[in-house]
Amino acid sequence: MISTLTKILLLVATICIGIAQAWQHYSQVEYEKSVHAQTIYNLDLKTGKLQTNEPAARFQQLRNGLGVIGMLAALFALPLLVKDITQRRQHN
Numbered sequence: 001m002i003s004t005l006t007k008i009l010l011l012v013a014t015i016c017i018g019i020a021q022a023w024q025h026y027s028q029v030e031y032e033k034s035v036h037a038q039t040i041y042n043l044d045l046k047t048g049k050l051q052t053n054e055p056a057a058r059f060q061q062l063r064n065g066l067g068v069i070g071m072l073a074a075l076f077a078l079p080l081l082v083k084d085i086t087q088r089r090q091h092n
Contacts (some may be wrong), residue, residue, distance in 0.1 A: 016066045
């Protein structure tokens with residue numbers, strides 16, 4: 001049986017990553033629908049930084065934070081899931 005902690009961590013990971021991805025897609029589509037041109041990406045080969053003509057998103061830090069929280073939850077949940085599965089197999 002999968003433990004409650006593992007289920008909660010997987011749920012948090014799914015929700016956070018899903019919201020962050022949906023939010024990113026929505027904001028990109030809304031920006032491209034506006035009077036602005038499509039986003040142009042330039043990779044500065046000297047510094048290695050990716051630059052865009054898109055103005056800084058107001059909630060970009062929150063979106064990035066949700067993505068990080070989701071990834072951390074997934075990283076903690078996967079070893080617990082493997083442990084739960086191996087314990088279940090040993091028990092049977």
